[in-house]
Amino acid sequence: MPYLAIDTATATLTVALGEKGKLLGEATTQLSRNHSVKMMPLLEGLMANLDLSPDDLKGIIVGRGPGSYTGVRIAVTAAKAFAMALNIPLVGVSSLDGLARHGELTDALVVPMFDARRKQAYTAFYEQQNGSFIKIVEDQLLVLDDLIKAINSRMVVRRLDKRKVAVLLLGDGAQVHRAELIERLGEKAQFAAAASHDFVRAAHLLDVGIPLLEAGEGQDAATFAPEYLQLVEAEKKWLEQQAGGNSQ
Known part of the structure; x- marks a missing residue:
């Protein structure tokens, strides 16, 4: 059934x-x-x-x-x-789980973003750990500045753990703020390879x-x-x- x-x-x-x-x-x-x-x-x-x-x-x-x-x-x-x-x-x-799993095979930090207007996004953090794709930060509403700071903090942890220092940004929130995310995250920022993953x-x-x-x-x-x-x-x-x- x-x-x-x-x-x-x-x-x-x-x-x-x-x-x-x-x-x-x-x-x-x-x-x-x-x-x-x-x-x-x-x-x-x-x-x-x-x-x-x-x-x-x-x-x-x-x-x-x-x-x-x-x-x-x-x-x-x-x-x-x-x-x-x-x-x-x-x-x-x-x-957000329904969006994040587009990135379940990547070794980057996965950050789905639903646009919440006023430079805010609904978001959560996911990554691969011991062969499983898990949520490491629960759903939250963040202004873009705080979200970028949280991503950079996580990048520090990943660098210390000798993990890939990259973030996969998914969803309409990522596309709406794409220019600023690229400007402030630099080469760490990755986006969906196809519109069907957003x-x-x-x-x-x-x-x-x-x-x-x-x-x-x-x-x-x-x-x-x-x-x-x-x-x-x-x-x-x-x-x-x-x-x-x-x-x-």
Whole structure:
């Protein structure tokens, strides 16, 4: 029985079906809007092509964010509904994992970046250790200056460990800030060799999520929540207004 993975945290809408160690099918679009309209037809088409029905699903893996506030909610809401309606387990994994695994075979530091505007990026750090591709810094929201400082600090550690002093920068955040990253990181900075390596893949979420589900680490669908990492603009303004009112 296959597992389903969904992610809508960025401009990429991606769905995949697979088993442990085996991708059955994947469908991805690069639309910057209308994920809520396009997701179900994309998924239904993929399942029809594979002669599968919802009742065949064994579990759901969803990109929990970070990313677009509205985008993240689309996949999470759908995944929760599927899990509860079909009575199957659900697990959320970082959407950054779905981007970072494009670099899982490199010996460089891998830094996926989702553009968060205002010279900020959602990011995490990954690298090869003892033959495994692992996350060494958890998801966070950083301004570009702090991100570059964190990368340079990691380069010092890699140099001391006699490891390759290079960083693979992936995603729309890397492309938006490419000129400054090259200017400030110099020859250490590497970028995706192809545009197809600069977006989230649901197939990669399967790789991360299936072992979690098979280890019994599913989450309660009713209480599962996305990972935003920052307040939405309306919440920020409301809190600022409240703080201003309290200070008078």
